[in-house]
Amino acid sequence: MTDESAHIDPFLFGNPAGLALLSSQNRLDYSYEWFKQTSAYFNTQSHLYGTLGELNNDTVGYHGLILFPIDRWGVQLDGDFLNKEGDVPPSSSFLVVQNKNRTRETIRTAYNFGPFVLGAQVQPVQNTPALNNQAIIGNTIVSQSGTTSSLLGTAGLLISLLGDTSLKKDRLEIGGSYTNQLKQAQEIDNFQITVFPNTLVNLTNTLTDTNIQSWGPELYLDSPGSFQAALIGRFVTIGINTQLVSSDTTFTLPSASLEEASESLGIAIFKMKTPLPASLTLNNGLLFSFSSSTYNIDPTYISTVSNGSQQQWQLAVGTGVEKTGDFTVGFQGEMDGTTGNQQTSGNTIDTINYFSYKTEIGGEKWISAKWAFRIGIIYQNELNMGTQPYQTFFYKLESNQRVVNTTITTGLGFQDEHLKSDLMFWYGLPSVYDNPNPNAFGTQLGFQLAMGILF
DSSP, X not given: OOOGGGXXXXXXXXOGGGGGGSOOOOEEEEEEEEEEEEETTTTEEEEEEESSSBTTBOOOOSOEXXXXXXXXXXXXXXXXXXXXXXXXXXXXXXXXXXXXXXXXXXXEEEEEOSSEEEEEEXXXXXXXXXXXXXXXXXXXXXXXXXXXXXXXXXXXXXXXXXXXXXXXXXXXXXXXXXXXXXXXXXXXXXXXXXXTTTEEEEEEEEEEEEEEEEEEEEEEEEETXXXXXXXXXXXXXXXXXXXXXXXSGGGOEEEEEEEEEEEEXXXXXXXXXXXXXXXXXXXXXXXXXXXXXXXXXXXXXXXXXXXXXXXXXXXXXEEEEEETTTXXXXXXXXXXEEEXXXXXXXXXXXXXXXXXXXXXXXXXXXXXXXXXXXXXXXXXXEEEOSSSOEEOSSOEEOXXXXXXXXXXXXXXXXXXXXXXXXXXXXXXXXXXXXXXXXXXXXXEEEEEXXXXXXX
C-alpha cells in the first residue's frame, strides 16, 4: 500500500492526468532489464534487453525525469530503448522478425485545477526490424532492411467526486483517456528476392497504420493506507494498409486495406490493508481483466489468415503479512486463458484455446534500516489445447503441448531519503511436460536494476 510503483492510480494505468495527482516530489528514475532464453530442444534462442520498467509492459510509469515546477503542475520527460534478438514474436510487418530495435520518447504534462485534472502526452516511436530469410509472394528473400516510425498523442481527464485531490484524504475520481495518431505510423521494408530462373528483384513493402484509436472510462477510489480500487475500460480500433512497389512491375500491388481490428478491455482491481496484533498488517488484493478482439486480414499480400476473434481473461489473487520496516511474506495465485478461432482463405478454421495457472510465494527481510533482501519462487503451468501454435511473450506452445516452468528470484533493495534502488536476478527452467526426451527444456536468465533519485 505504501510502494508508489505498485499504487493503484491513473498514472500507472497510462492516463497522463494522473501525473498531477502524484506526490510533488522531483525525481529521476532509471531501470535496465536483461533476459536470455535458450532451448536446444526447440533450436531457439532469444535475447531481450532494454531500459523499461518491465520488458513485457509498455506503460511508462516511474521512469525518466519527473518535475513539479509548482505543486499542481507536473512534467515528465523520458526516453527508453528495447532490443529483441532471436526468436521474437512477429511485428506488424506480418513477416518473421529475427531482430528488432526500438527507441521511444515520452513527453507528459498535467495540471491539477482542484475539482478536475487535465493531462496530455506525446510519444514518438522508432523501430528497426531485421527479418528472417523467408518467402514473400512465393519467392525467397535474399536481403532485407526495414524501418518503422509512429507518433501518438494521448489526452486525459480526471474529475474529483469528493471535491478534494489531497493525497492524505479519501479520493474518488472518474475520468478517462483518449489516444490517436498525430502522424500515421509507417513501416517500410526493402527486400531483394530471387525469382525463376535466377533473377534478383527489388521490392519495397509499405505498411501504413491508417487508424489507431484508443479511449475508455476510468474510476478510482483511494482511502490512504487502507484501501485502493479501480475500474478501467478501453476500446481500441486499428486499420492497416499495405502496398508493394517493385523494380519488376509484375510484382507491384496497389495500396489496399490489409487489416481491420478492434478490441474491448475491462479491468477491475483492488487491494486493502487490515491491521493485526503485534504491529502486523494483512494485505490482500485481486485483479480481474477481460478482453475481446476481432480482426479481418486481406490474404492477398502475405498472411493467409482472413478473419478471427479472440477472448482473453486473467484472474490474480494475492495475500500477505507485513511488519513495516521488518519483513513481508506473501502468496499470489494467477490464472490466464485465451480462446477464439481464425479462418484462413481456404475456409479452414483453427481454434485458439490456451490456459495457464501460476503460483508465487516470496518475501523480503529488512536486514538494516536501509537494506532489504528478497527471495521468491514461481511455478507456472501452460497448456495449449487449440489446433494452432500459441505465442506467449517468451516462447511458442505447439498444439496440444504443455510447458511447465519453475523460476527462482532473488535480490536486494536499498532505500534512504534521496535514493531508492532494487537489483533482482531470476533463473527459470521451462520444460515440455511428459516428454520422453530428457533435453526437452530451456533455460532462462535475467536481471533488472531499477533506481530512483529524489531531489
